[in-house]
Amino acid sequence: MKKLLVLFFLTLFLSGCSENWGWYVVNPYNKSGWVNLKFLLSGYYFTLLLSFTSILISVAVGLLIALPGLSKNSWLRNFNRVYVEIVRSVPILVLILWVYYGLPPMTGLEINVFWAGVVALALSDSAFQAEIFRAGIQSIDKGQYEASHSISLNYRDTMRFVILPQAIRRILPALGNQLVYMLKMSSLVSVIGMQELTRKANELVVTEYRPLEIYTILVLEYLVLILVVSAGVRWLERRLKTDARV
């Protein structure tokens, strides 16, 4: 398996050096190459903006969906199940298309590409966030609720000051994974014309006819992004581990 991988990359590297490749399209040392490269890199702006906006919203919505799932009331619990099951079973790409093309005529609302992307990504992710929150909250010992009751805290204060601060520390690694997942899924929003990394690459391919080099750059762009974000998440986890509070 390892040998195969090495062979694969070796072939890729060697063929990259061969004359079949035209690296000039993204060569920073010639003028048009530099312009092209800047064009590709500028896609980071919307990839990041889209992903972070979506994750912030999906965390908030996920929490709101998770709480009824923990209720004693079976109607509230069912609401949580139905939401999670429905949202989870729609492919993200389908959701993006539906939000962008379906939602405006249905509701009469104008929605631009960016917010359509945010709504679709956040909606899809919120079901997963809800499950993560539910698991995190359920992992908190029953004694923490009892102690809160015994000092007469109401439900809101118990959640706000006792349960959620502990649950969030426990689910941070899972939230980090969701963030990485979101960064990758944001590439799908290119289909409705969002000018993020993938869309920029697609557009450049259409004008330059060098898909091999341009998509290779695209792969590298995502690779660097994901590696950096993952390292950040791991750093945060390590910091939390040495914390006396956890």
Next chain:
Amino acid sequence: MPESPVGDDIEIKNISKTFGEFTALKDVSLNVKQGERVVICGPSGSGKSTLIRCINGLESHEEGSITVDGIPLNHKTKSLEQIRSRVGMVFQQFNLFPHLTVLENITLGPIRSKRLTREQARERAMGYLERVKIPEQAHKYPRQLSGGQQQRVAIARSLCMEPKIILFDEPTSALDPEMISEVLDVMIELAETGMTMICVTHEMGFARRVADKMVFMDQGSIVEMAPPTKFFDSPDTNRCKTFLKQILHH
């Protein structure tokens, strides 16, 4: 005997509770007067923890009624909150909030449910930390303290709500032997202040010293109820005799 004018702090009338097939409490009645110190003992599974957990509504009872400080306990939020602000509880596993400092653990209740300002709460909390003899630990996290210290923080957390009644649910059972006495000392001091206390414990030395009333439970019922001298020297029932022999044996 005529009813005392102050009335009883706790009136438990004929309560029952089941967990599925298992009968946890069977027609239990118990009255606790203001300032009275009651120690409940009995074999495990006898319902003693369930009984005191019913008093502040951590468990719900199925039949009978409970009145705490004149407030009838039902599972409406209002009545529960009123009762819980009058009844403190100390748990076997301490149940401190691990993400908050000792001081924050103690002041959370007073700030949120008694509407004290941060300064008032802090001042009050430091007073109680002095009383349980660990004021110097105020800014540490629970994990950094020994079991005995954690349980004393838990006692201070309860006291800081200034309850009329305090419930102890096997407060020393999770402690290493050398830490039991530091917790019992605090409880004895507390008993001397005239606080109404109900303790589930097997610390018979402590019971003999502070209890006004001993209660022995078995299989969900109160089998024997007597002042400590009578309870230890000449219990009426055989089950109680056997139990005492077993726990006082070594």
